[in-house]
Amino acid sequence: MKPLCMALAVAGILAGCNLAPVYDPPHYVLPDSYQGNGAFRVAQPQDALSPRGDWWTLFGDEELNQLEERLDRENPTLAAAAEAYTQARDLAAEAQSLLYPQIGAQALVSENRESAHHLFSSINMPQQQASNVIGGVASWEPDFWGALHNGAHAQKRLAQASAADLVTARLSLEAELANDYIAVRGDDAELEVLRQSIVAYQKAVEVARLRSQGKIASGLDLARALSQLDSAQAQETETQLQRDLLQHAIAILVDAMPSSFSIAPVKEFTLMPPQIPAGVPSELLQRRPDIASAERQMAAANAQIGVSRAAFYPNITLNAGAGFEDNAFNLASLPNSLWSVGAGATLPLFEGGLRRAALQRSWSQYAQTRDGYRSTVLASFQEVEDGLSLTQRLATEVAQQREASDQAAQALAISTILYQDGLDNYLSVAVAQVTALAAQTAEVQLQSRQMQASVSLIRALGGGWTIQALPSEKQTLPFGPFDHGAAANK
Numbered sequence: 306m307k308p309l310c311m312a313l314a315v316a317g318i319l320a321g322c323n324l325a326p327v328y329d330p331p332h333y334v335l336p337d338s339y340q341g342n343g344a345f346r347v348a349q350p351q352d353a354l355s356p357r358g359d360w361w362t363l364f365g366d367e368e369l370n371q372l373e374e375r376l377d378r379e380n381p382t383l384a385a386a387a388e389a390y391t392q393a394r395d396l397a398a399e400a401q402s403l404l405y406p407q408i409g410a411q412a413l414v415s416e417n418r419e420s421a422h423h424l425f426s427s428i429n430m431p432q433q434q435a436s437n438v439i440g441g442v443a444s445w446e447p448d449f450w451g452a453l454h455n456g457a458h459a460q461k462r463l464a465q466a467s468a469a470d471l472v473t474a475r476l477s478l479e480a481e482l483a484n485d486y487i488a489v490r491g492d493d494a495e496l497e498v499l500r501q502s503i504v505a506y507q508k509a510v511e512v513a514r515l516r517s518q519g520k521i522a523s524g525l526d527l528a529r530a531l532s533q534l535d536s537a538q539a540q541e542t543e544t545q546l547q548r549d550l551l552q553h554a555i556a557i558l559v560d561a562m563p564s565s566f567s568i569a570p571v572k573e574f575t576l577m578p579p580q581i582p583a584g585v586p587s588e589l590l591q592r593r594p595d596i597a598s599a600e601r602q603m604a605a606a607n608a609q610i611g612v613s614r615a616a617f618y619p620n621i622t623l624n625a626g627a628g629f630e631d632n633a634f635n636l637a638s639l640p641n642s643l644w645s646v647g648a649g650a651t652l653p654l655f656e657g658g659l660r661r662a663a664l665q666r667s668w669s670q671y672a673q674t675r676d677g678y679r680s681t682v683l684a685s686f687q688e689v690e691d692g693l694s695l696t697q698r699l700a701t702e703v704a705q706q707r708e709a710s711d712q713a714a715q716a717l718a719i720s721t722i723l724y725q726d727g728l729d730n731y732l733s734v735a736v737a738q739v740t741a742l743a744a745q746t747a748e749v750q751l752q753s754r755q756m757q758a759s760v761s762l763i764r765a766l767g768g769g770w771t772i773q774a775l776p777s778e779k780q781t782l783p784f785g786p787f788d789h790g791a792a793a794n795k
Contacts (some may be wrong), residue, residue, distance in 0.1 A: 440628015
């Protein structure tokens with residue numbers, strides 16, 4: 306037993322060896338502030354988007370709040386992403402289990418008969434005999450070169466990445482729902498503009514018909530008035546179609562059947578863009594779940610290099626077994642006991658470049674994840690700057706378009722009065738109608754775009770998520786090695 310004890314001692318010393326390279330993620334020199342200056346303010350220490358992630362409450366719409374909460378509870382895509390995270394945690398637990406001895410029990414009951422003419426047969430040897438065995442077996446692979454530890458670290462880090470992916474999926478779906486809801490409210494406001502215009506156009510048709518019947522105006526005026534009315538009604542139908550499609554999309558997001566789901570229309574676009582605490586650029590790396598996922602994937606790839614390096618060194622396994630064997634059932638008798646202790650080692654000598662290719666692939670995978678991380682970081686800053694530019698420019702554009710709508714409405718009123726008094730022809734009225742309707746419609750559409758730009762900016766800033774919400778490597782394990790009651794059923 307002394308050699309075995311010495312082997313165990315050496316195994317304990319060497320088990321601390323780690324062949325993975327020192328992990329060093331890319332470092333960035335970041336500006337002190339963002340270039341854009343849209344609908345945001347530099348956050349003070351007490352300011353932040355809600356860490357609970359309910360960023361949509363900034364818009365102050367109760368129906369939107371209810372829809373978002375329903376999405377978080379019932380969306381099937383989000384539920385599938387949660388199951389992917391559960392599976393990643395289980396893979397981490399499987400990798401962690403390899404660090405512990407594998408212990409099992411065995412039992413064998415058999416009745417055996419040999420041929421009368423089998424090799425080395427003897428007249429004194431019984432041809433039929435029972436063999437009953439009970440016992441236990443154990444095996445352990447000492448992690449001399451850190452392969453098992455690095456494998457476990459890699460799976461835990463991938464589970465962390467999966468947790469961040471779950472947050473990214475939730476934020477993406479929440480933003481999609483908010484954008485669709487804002488578009489629905491924009492369509493409601495646009496439909497109200499069209500309905501008011503249609504009422505005015507119907508009155509204009511009656512005026513043109515009366516003037517035509519009285520020989521005051523030609524039939525051309527009536528044709529133009531009817532054309533304007535028909536065009537507005539067609540535009541109303543198209544807008545209603547777009548609203549129906551958006552409503553169906555929202556139904557799917559909240560796990561409802563489109564045929565039984567509806568959003569009551571409103572007459573005015575009351576949503577207002579919120580003031581968003583954007584913070585400073587250096588905080589963005591800690592607030593984007595997709596950046597956290599890319600970084601954890603890079604860390605996992607770094608650990609896999611250690612696994613590939615360890616494959617060049619001997620693989621040693623310790624095995625032990627003990628029990629009782631008897632040709633009857635006297636298994637508790639000490640003379641019927643048996644045991645065995647052994648160790649095995651495998652050293653790769655020649656495999657045609659297999660392990661070198663695996664190591665090179667590990668390095669390449671690490672480089673790929675490192676490049677992916679850099680790309681994700683750069684894309685995140687682009688999205689923030691895009692959001693800031695959009696919110697800033699659209700706010701100015703909405704104000705300008707509102708002024709244009711007011712002027713177009715005034716021009717239409719003047720043209721209509723002049724026509725009714727016989728001082729101008731209907732062409733001026735028709736042109737003014739087209740201009741006024743286009744201006745009012747553009748104003749509503751710009752308001753919707755401005756609100757959607759705010760949603761995009763919040764999404765680009767991480768929706769209130771921070772790196773502190775990411776589970777640690779230890780927290781990714783769904784249960785401990787001795788938690789036999791925490792089984793798979795949820």
